[in-house]
Amino acid sequence: MGVTDTTQQAFNRAQELKQFEESKLGVKGLVDYGLTSLPSLFVHPPETLSTLKPTRPRPDSIPTIDLSCCDSFQRPSVVAEVGRAAREVGFFQVINHGVPTEVLDRTIAVVKAFHEQPMEAKARIYRREMETGVAFFSNLDLLHSKAASWRDTLQIMLGPKLADVEEIPEVCRNEVLEWNQQVQRLGSLLLGLLSEGLGLSAGKLQELTCLENRVMVGHYYPYCPQPDLTVGLTSHTDPVVITLLLQDQIGGLQVKHGDEWVDVVPIPGALVVNIGDILQIMSNNEYKSVDHRVLANPSREPRVSIAVFCNPSDQENEYGPFPELVSSDKPAAFRQFTFSEYMRRFFTKELDGKSLINYYRA
Numbered sequence: 001m002g003v004t005d006t007t008q009q010a011f012n013r014a015q016e017l018k019q020f021e022e023s024k025l026g027v028k029g030l031v032d033y034g035l036t037s038l039p040s041l042f043v044h045p046p047e048t049l050s051t052l053k054p055t056r057p058r059p060d061s062i063p064t065i066d067l068s069c070c071d072s073f074q075r076p077s078v079v080a081e082v083g084r085a086a087r088e089v090g091f092f093q094v095i096n097h098g099v100p101t102e103v104l105d106r107t108i109a110v111v112k113a114f115h116e117q118p119m120e121a122k123a124r125i126y127r128r129e130m131e132t133g134v135a136f137f138s139n140l141d142l143l144h145s146k147a148a149s150w151r152d153t154l155q156i157m158l159g160p161k162l163a164d165v166e167e168i169p170e171v172c173r174n175e176v177l178e179w180n181q182q183v184q185r186l187g188s189l190l191l192g193l194l195s196e197g198l199g200l201s202a203g204k205l206q207e208l209t210c211l212e213n214r215v216m217v218g219h220y221y222p223y224c225p226q227p228d229l230t231v232g233l234t235s236h237t238d239p240v241v242i243t244l245l246l247q248d249q250i251g252g253l254q255v256k257h258g259d260e261w262v263d264v265v266p267i268p269g270a271l272v273v274n275i276g277d278i279l280q281i282m283s284n285n286e287y288k289s290v291d292h293r294v295l296a297n298p299s300r301e302p303r304v305s306i307a308v309f310c311n312p313s314d315q316e317n318e319y320g321p322f323p324e325l326v327s328s329d330k331p332a333a334f335r336q337f338t339f340s341e342y343m344r345r346f347f348t349k350e351l352d353g354k355s356l357i358n359y360y361r362a
Helices: 003-023 024-034 073-086 099-114 119-123 171-196 277-282 339-347 355-359
Strands: 064-066 092-096 136-138 152-159 213-221 233-236 241-247 252-255 260-263 271-275 293-294 301-310
Touching: 003 293, 024 152, 024 171, 064 073, 073 171, 092 355, 099 152, 099 241, 152 171, 171 213, 171 241, 171 271, 171 277, 171 301, 213 233, 252 277, 277 339, 277 355, 339 355
Parallel strands: 064 092
Antiparallel strands: 092 271, 136 152, 152 213, 213 301, 233 293, 241 271, 241 301, 252 260, 252 293
């Protein structure tokens, strides 16, 4: 391919990208218009597509941990399970976590309802800046990525400063506020267990404000007419301390475990927890932040998931491996950094796996 062809291709892509972004339709809007084949904007390269396939069910790959015994003499065994899952897999599901089933169902239902409103209702908040703490968009990395992914997102700032409540769409406002309360309670419990799993005090991570900066994303993965040509979410790791995920029963989330991709099979009533890059660094490589992705949805029923990313609110504090976890036998594996610097780097690159965490290796 000559330079002229490459330039023309880049120009065509830029035009298509601009048209899609300015339409404010999102992917759901394309589906509603009866699209039967993917715009080239969404077609991923062969090296990505060649690895995409549902895996054989292996329900034992992603541990399921019962949290009902956390306040009893059995807490040490729960701590051991959480620590093992964080070290070996980087993902686990929790059951008996104290969030009522009706709250889970309601939260999924209202995020789905937001995305299924008429286009005009969503277009009002279609934006990429977060001044109000609320935004609807398609693809966080749309403007940097080599190919777009088949999903739309509602993003809401939950803390340290809650989004302007009037800006939170009315269709899901009360449920989002309730979900924020549930996440704070459960997040506190999980950070305590993860701290103890490192041999630290239960309050160590919370003392560092690791639960105070919370961002919620409500992803909507509509039916994809050509799921073998695109993805719902590209392979990446989360630039966070932990992520707490509520997913419906459609499936599609996959985790890299060793050299293979493993399905995170939905369990009714369960929540998914994964270790983020920041916690891998703070744990001095004890805990693992692993690549994960979402396949494009071949089902006529949309897939809905709600993730809350938990991070430190003190953006200018320096973070690195806990001194208690550094020794002559195990020196610090990472350099110190500020959280604001870390996020600046994250938002100026594609969602492309471990390259950012490797940047901070000592």
